[in-house]
Amino acid sequence: MEAPIGVIDSGVGGLTVVKEMLKRLPNEPIVYIGDDARCPYGPRSTQEVQEFTMEMATALSKMDIKMLIIACNTATAVALDEVREHFPFPVIGVIVPGARGAVKASKTGKIAVLGTVGTINSHAYDDAIRTLLPNATIHPLACPDFVPIVESGLYKSENASGVVKKGLVGLAGKDFDVAILGCTHYPLVQHHIQAHLPSKVQIISSAVETVFDVERILLSKNITRDDSSKVAPIFYTTGQTQQFLSIVEDWLAIKKPDVRHIML
Structure with a gap:
């Protein structure tokens, strides 16, 4: 076709x-x-x-x-x-596929979800993950400053690394082995995200x-x-x-x- x-x-x-x-x-x-x-x-x-x-x-x-x-x-x-x-x-x-990928990848059932304010507030990822894994522990985090960095074309800059580091502070002390990039902009700053998360964490792209x-x-x-x-x-x-x-x-x-x- x-x-x-x-x-x-x-x-x-x-x-x-x-x-x-x-x-x-x-x-x-x-x-x-x-x-x-x-x-x-x-x-x-x-x-x-x-x-x-x-x-x-x-x-x-x-x-x-x-x-x-x-x-x-x-x-x-x-x-x-x-x-x-x-x-x-x-x-x-893109939400159900992303949730499915995270559940497959997680060995502990403890999953972080990075997304926009709208996505996080909708609880759509929480619902999709718990449909597949009812006992999952989910750590949702809105990262509103990531999209503007990508849209401005500054996703490779040192400034982007600082923005990402600050945006991930809300996950400090949380235990999880998988993080979903719950916004399709976020893979463009994935290298920064990975650098500021524990090395054991596997990143899943909904894309x-x-x-x-x-x-x-x-x-x-x-x-x-x-x-x-x-x-x-x-x-x-x-x-x-x-x-x-x-x-x-x-x-x-x-x-x-x-x-x-x-x-x-």
Whole structure:
């Protein structure tokens, strides 16, 4: 099936999902919308996030996508069910896959969840983890300063290390062996996060686990693309194209990516 897979996010965070898709599903066309102009979603109201998510999903539905990935954890937490009810194509979120990966990886059942204020306050990860592991000990921590560091393109800077160190103070003294990156922006500062957590802690990215689900659904619904030729992804942003383009080039190692502006 030649139709593309749509990916939406509050900004550049969903590029971590795209990165995994390019590794595992290199022949699948991808169309991406990042709502950088209204990022971050974490502090916003549930109604706002639902409205913004629906606007992006509607825009991609007009591009005849065959599947939609809500690559934003905050949007997944509050808008997944609504979007699924509204559109005929499969819609995948990132929270259940991330929770599943963490439960598989944890030997102690003690799991830290790093996320935006919106994701943490929704308790969506707590619910997803306890559905799989009822006796789990969960340490949720909102890290609101991580997304702005990524969106500004400063995720490799020394300043980023300091921001991450300060953001993780709430986990001091807590016992856990797995930490979920419960925001798709966070893998871009994963090296900083790992440096400021105990060495025994395994980090789980919801992005990696989500692509396993994408692959499974493509096969089960027989909607994989038969053509083996590669198609370059198309990226849309509601914000500044140059900033978005520079992060795509750096994170995805794509030269001269096709980045366009979109009004929602």
